[in-house]
């Protein structure tokens with residue numbers, strides 16, 4: 001199931017004959033694909049072409065839906081191990097989703113305070129409590145450029161934050177899990193241009209430290225962020241462009 005790497009560790013993800021079906025209809029069909037580590041990979045394409053389903057394949061989130069079937073292989077490089085994620089038992093899925101964290105299109109903050117939004121996942125996934133949790137919370141809020149906005153109101157409800165702040169909180173929550181791959185599904189879709197620009201700057205700062213796979217409908221955003229651009233149509237990746245070397 002896992003293999004310690006000797007060489008060729010430069011890919012974050014390698015897909016082989018990946019197919020995702022919902023109720024017998026194929027919505028993702030990727031015969032072969034390699035994604036390099038530390039880069040920003042942007043996926044675009046028409047609505048319904050399978051972008052989100054492709055993204056959810058990287059941490060087996062599609063399995064949360066009934067009538068979904070995935071076949072093929074997804075190898076991820078996590079730590080110094082290459083992992084065939086399709087072979088992982090269900091007991092390892094929480095750990096997989098910690099290392100391959102997802103940020104959704106609309107900010108999905110938990111009911112409760114800003115601190116609770118970070119404390120709970122830290123306790124559940126990493127068993128961090130007390131001072132260790134406090135310092136991880138502070139660091140991830142700083143990474144997401146939210147610390148200065150919330151340091152005086154960390155115990156206020158997360159719902160009292162603006163949309164852009166909530167999305168940065170979701171990003172901080174993902175970063176607090178200590179991931180290696182970030183799945184970002186149109187993370188700026190619900191935000192105004194200023195906040196969009198701030199989040200894009202943030203993602204560019206995080207480039208190199210994390211491998212990011214981001215769905216975007218914006219050509220401007222793709223040009224700004226993408227190292228590699230993948231265009232999806234009818235479940236397939238029909239074009240791959242390397243935009244930065």
Ligand SMILES: Nc1ncnc2c1ncn2[C@@H]1O[C@H](COP(=O)(O)OP(=O)(O)OP(=O)(O)O)[C@@H](O)[C@H]1O
Nearest residue numbers: 022023027045046047048049050051052053054065
């Ligand atoms: N949970 C689900 N249950 C059933 N069908 C689904 C589910 N999620 C996606 N699909 C179907 O899979 C196909 C691809 O959907 P997906 O959301 O991956 O496309 P997308 O390219 O991300 O679209 P958009 O740009 O509109 O978000 C669609 O036909 C959709 O109806």
